[in-house]
Amino acid sequence: MxxxxxxxxxxxxxxxxxxxxxxxxxxxxxxxxxxxxxxxFEMITHISIKQEYPMYLINRSMSILKQMMSLTLNYSxxxxxxxxxxxLIALTHLDLSHCKDLTALPDTIGNxxxxxxxxxxxxxxLTALPDTIGNxxxxxxLELRECEFLFALPDTIGNxxxxxYMDLYGCTYLTALPDTIGxxxxxxxxxxxxxxxxxxxxxxIGKLAAxxxxxxxxxQALTSxxxTIGNxxxxxxxxxxxxxxxxxxxxIGNxxxxxxxHLQFCIFLTVLPDSIGNxxxxxSLDLESCFCLTVLPDSIGNxxxxxSLDLESCFRLQ
Numbered sequence: 001m002x003x004x005x006x007x008x009x010x011x012x013x014x015x016x017x018x019x020x021x022x023x024x025x026x027x028x029x030x031x032x033x034x035x036x037x038x039x040x041f042e043m044i045t046h047i048s049i050k051q052e053y054p055m056y057l058i059n060r061s062m063s064i065l066k067q068m069m070s071l072t073l074n075y076s077x078x079x080x081x082x083x084x085x086x087x088l089i090a091l092t093h094l095d096l097s098h099c100k101d102l103t104a105l106p107d108t109i110g111n112x113x114x115x116x117x118x119x120x121x122x123x124x125x126l127t128a129l130p131d132t133i134g135n136x137x138x139x140x141x142l143e144l145r146e147c148e149f150l151f152a153l154p155d156t157i158g159n160x161x162x163x164x165y166m167d168l169y170g171c172t173y174l175t176a177l178p179d180t181i182g183x184x185x186x187x188x189x190x191x192x193x194x195x196x197x198x199x200x201x202x203x204x205i206g207k208l209a210a211x212x213x214x215x216x217x218x219x220q221a222l223t224s225x226x227x228t229i230g231n232x233x234x235x236x237x238x239x240x241x242x243x244x245x246x247x248x249x250x251x252i253g254n255x256x257x258x259x260x261x262h263l264q265f266c267i268f269l270t271v272l273p274d275s276i277g278n279x280x281x282x283x284s285l286d287l288e289s290c291f292c293l294t295v296l297p298d299s300i301g302n303x304x305x306x307x308s309l310d311l312e313s314c315f316r317l318q
Contacts, residue, residue, distance in 0.1 A: 045090075048072040066090065074098050074119075086111035097121040097143070104128065110135035117141040121167070124148050134159035145191075146170040158183035167191040169215075174198060182207035193239075194218040206231035217241040217262065230254035237262075241286070244268050253278035264288040264310065271295070277302035284308040293317055 045068055070093040079101045085094075086108025094112070096102060097119045103126060110132025116139060120126060126147045134156025142160070144150060145167045151174065158180025166184070168174060169191045175198065182204025190208070192198065192215055199221045206228025212235060216222060222243040230251025238255070239262040246268045253275025261279070263269060264286045270293065277299025285303070287293060288310045295318055311317060 046070040078102050081105055083108045092116045095119040100124045105130055107132045114138055119143045121145040131156045139163055141165045143167045148172050153178055155180045163187055165189045169193040172196050177202050179204045186210055189213040191215045197221050203228050213237045215239045219243045227251045241265055248273055250275045260284045262286045267291045272297055274299045282306055286310045289313040
């Protein structure tokens with residue numbers, strides 16, 4: 001064959017895909033030739049198609065390579081993903097990052113029940129996810145970083161019970177999280193950095209028992225967090241920096257595994273609860289530029305593991 005099928009036989013680059021499609025288009029009455037084609041197709045499990053390539057190439061590859069496990073289409077000029085994507089039932093990894101013109105995913109995406117990672121980072125034109133995304137029950141990694149015009153997540157997101165990592169960094173038009181977020185009981189990391197117009201968190205967030213990292217820095221419209229935050233007993237890092245919270249709930253003291261608490265630039269924060277003294281694992285507390293904070297509770301003396309306390313620019317602190 002013209003394309004290489006050696007130690008990396010299972011991987012096809014864009015150039016190889018062109019050659020494969022040309023091979024397929026050549027008719028042959030020879031059963032031997034047909035068998036060879038079939039064996040080649042069965043060997044191919046990884047395809048990378050980058051930059052601007054014809055849609056027919058993408059469609060055809062999805063139609064014939066049903067055993068494909070990894071598909072990379074990053075930086076392509078796709079505006080929509082072909083419905084044929086649903087044919088790739090063996091797919092475990094799909095990379096659509098930096099497809100800046102991609103506006104939607106087809107409902108057939110829900111057929112990819114073996115999918116483990118879905119990368120949609122920097123799909124700037126993506127406005128919504130289909131309800132069928134809830135069928136991806138093997139998904140462990142969902143990356144939506146800088147999907148700036150993503151307005152909401154479907155309620156079916158709660159069906160992704162294998163999900164361990166969800167990145168919504170820089171989703172500046174995301175208005176809220178669905179209540180079903182609490183069903184993601186395997187989630188260990190939730191990234192909401194720079195989700196500027198989220199005003200509240202759903203009460204159900206307290207059901208994320210496996211969560212170890214919650215990143216809310218730059219959620220400037222966030223004015224409060226629910227008491228149920230205290231149920232996140234596995235949490236080690238909580239970043240509320242540059243949010244508009246005025247107080248922390250008393251239940252914050254239940255987070256006995258917490259090692260890092262970031263409250264920098266919480267310019268409306270007026271007080272810390274006495275229960276903060278229960279955070280005996282805390283090693284770092286950042287209160288830089290908490291301009292309205294006037295006093296620290298006496299219980300702060302209980303933080304015997306604390307090695308870093310940043311009070312820079314806390315001008316009113318007595």
